[in-house]
Amino acid sequence: MTDLSSILPAFPTAPYARILPSLERQGVSTTDLLALDPAALAKRANIPVEDVRRLCTDILRALQRDLGLTGNDSETSHPSLRGTGNEISKKWDAISTLDPSLDGLLSGGFPAGYITEVTGESGSGKTQLLLLLLLAVQLPAPHGLNRSAIYITTESSLPTTRLAQLRASHPILADTSLSRVLTIPARDLETQDHILRFQLPLAIRRHNIGLVVIDSIAANFRAEFEHSAGGGAHGANMARRTAELVGLGALLRGVARSEGVAVVVSNQVADRFAPLSVGEGPRGSWAESQGHRERLTLDGQMRFFTGWGDGEYWDEGGMKTPSLGLVWTNQLACRVAVGRGGGRRWMKVVFSAWGPGGREEVEIWEGGVRVVGEKGKTAEIVNKAID
Numbered sequence: 001m002t003d004l005s006s007i008l009p010a011f012p013t014a015p016y017a018r019i020l021p022s023l024e025r026q027g028v029s030t031t032d033l034l035a036l037d038p039a040a041l042a043k044r045a046n047i048p049v050e051d052v053r054r055l056c057t058d059i060l061r062a063l064q065r066d067l068g069l070t071g072n073d074s075e076t077s078h079p080s081l082r083g084t085g086n087e088i089s090k091k092w093d094a095i096s097t098l099d100p101s102l103d104g105l106l107s108g109g110f111p112a113g114y115i116t117e118v119t120g121e122s123g124s125g126k127t128q129l130l131l132l133l134l135l136a137v138q139l140p141a142p143h144g145l146n147r148s149a150i151y152i153t154t155e156s157s158l159p160t161t162r163l164a165q166l167r168a169s170h171p172i173l174a175d176t177s178l179s180r181v182l183t184i185p186a187r188d189l190e191t192q193d194h195i196l197r198f199q200l201p202l203a204i205r206r207h208n209i210g211l212v213v214i215d216s217i218a219a220n221f222r223a224e225f226e227h228s229a230g231g232g233a234h235g236a237n238m239a240r241r242t243a244e245l246v247g248l249g250a251l252l253r254g255v256a257r258s259e260g261v262a263v264v265v266s267n268q269v270a271d272r273f274a275p276l277s278v279g280e281g282p283r284g285s286w287a288e289s290q291g292h293r294e295r296l297t298l299d300g301q302m303r304f305f306t307g308w309g310d311g312e313y314w315d316e317g318g319m320k321t322p323s324l325g326l327v328w329t330n331q332l333a334c335r336v337a338v339g340r341g342g343g344r345r346w347m348k349v350v351f352s353a354w355g356p357g358g359r360e361e362v363e364i365w366e367g368g369v370r371v372v373g374e375k376g377k378t379a380e381i382v383n384k385a386i387d
Contacts (some may be wrong), residue, residue: 004030004359007335008062016055019047027179033059087323095211095262097129098172101346101371102362106334107355112145112210112262114353115252115331117217119267119307119322120338125345125364126266127219130213131163132368133264135176137211137369143172145262148180152195154219158183170367182207189220191243196251204259212255217265221245242327247329267328270322272308305329307337307350338362344372 004011007030013020022045032041033056042049093326094109103109110116110133118126134149151158160178167173182203203209225241256263303309308320320339322329329335337352345364346378349357361372 004059008059008066011059011062012363016051019045019051019055022047030059032346034063041150046229093141093145093260095133095145097132098143098170099370100370101360101367105347105349105355105358105360106336106352108142110262110264111354112260113256113334115249115256115263115265116334117265117267117322117332117335118336118338119269121269121320121340124338125347125362125369126338127159128162128364129336129347129369130215130264130266131159131166133211133262134163134181134213135170137165137262138176138180139172145210147208147261149184149211149213150182150184150191150207150209152184152186152200152212152214154186154192154214154216156350164367165366169365173367176312182209186214186220189224192217192220193248196248196255200255201259204255204261209259210261212252212261212263214265215262216268217248217328218268221324222268245324245327245331249328253331268323270323272302272306272321274320305335305351307335307348308339340356 004013017313023041026045028041033052036055038052039049041051043183045052092108093112094104094106095112096109097106116330118129121124130151134151135149135214137144140146158181162342163178163181167176167178184195184199186195200212204212221241221244225237252263252265255261302321305326322335322337332351334352334354337348339346339348345362346359347362348359349355351357362369363372
């Protein structure tokens with residue numbers, strides 16, 4: 001129990017002075033007390049089970065008080081942890097895709113306060129969706145935040161011609177303005193870090209920014225790290241890249257939460273090759289066992305968080321993996337994958353912190369991105385906005 005004093009320095013250990021040494025000798029940690037059966041721990045340490053249960057309860061209550069989660073400690077409870085479901089849902093601010101079905105996939109749109117990634121191969125429609133959001137954020141609720149947008153480009157410049165076409169073609173975007181879309185280039189990792197750390201917070205407050213778009217998040221990391229030296233230098237570079245990615249994720253989450261903005265980034269993909277399949281053998285064979293193990297490896301689990309590998313025609317364009325790996329995936333609240341294959345395009349919510357996700361077949365038209373076969377719903381959105 002040596003870790004108890006570091007986890008809860010103010011915890012009163014005197015009432016448990018008789019049993020703590022026995023737990024310490026058996027290597028029982030604070031985590032064990034919270035996760036394991038008290039009866040099993042009591043048997044292991046040869047102490048009364050009721051004493052162990054009492055200790056577990058007191059530690060749990062102390063942790064709840066420390067985190068501000070107890071009902072009788074409302075003065076220290078964090079405001080975001082209180083409120084009914086209806087109260088919390090009313091505070092949900094999101095940017096609409098201007099398509100009811102796509103908004104349904106995202107449980108309302110791209111929300112403020114979170115990092116959302118749009119990933120896909122070149123020409124799949126990533127930038128089309130991002131450009132639509134740059135204008136949609138200017139709309140009043142429920143379609144937008146009535147705020148401006150900033151577009152941080154790491155590769156090419158802002159396609160203003162296409163932006164103007166979106167504005168002219170989609171009826172609901174007629175009152176938006178290109179002057180409310182700010183853009184800044186970030187051609188290397190050092191410049192990108194300086195912009196995000198110092199210039200971005202100032203620009204958000206000065207220009208009433210509600211949407212931050214980075215297109216693309218992987219470009220500068222690829223330029224910085226993919227041509228690294230071999231051997232130990234390569235390992236050091238990968239460790240530094242991991243630290244940079246974790247720091248970038250923390251920085252963007254902090255900006256999203258503190259400033260109440262939606263952070264949407266695009267990401268590139270790389271081809272993924274399926275592992276060689278082992279031949280079918282008799283039940284209980286080595287091949288069957290090996291196949292089961294492969295499903296539990298990182299490669300076997302990728303279909304749950306990359307957007308590719310879970311079947312149907314969405315994989316006709318080949319298996320892909322978003323750049324920057326699992327480290328970057330863990331920084332995201334939501335990943336949206338877009339792709340094309342077999343003459344069709346699709347959009348899929350791979351994972352999301354606020355909804356079950358799903359997929360739709362989509363098309364790109366003059367006014368943006370919409371679900372195939374739902375042309376008439378554009379007029380429906382416009383009528384609701386007018387009402």
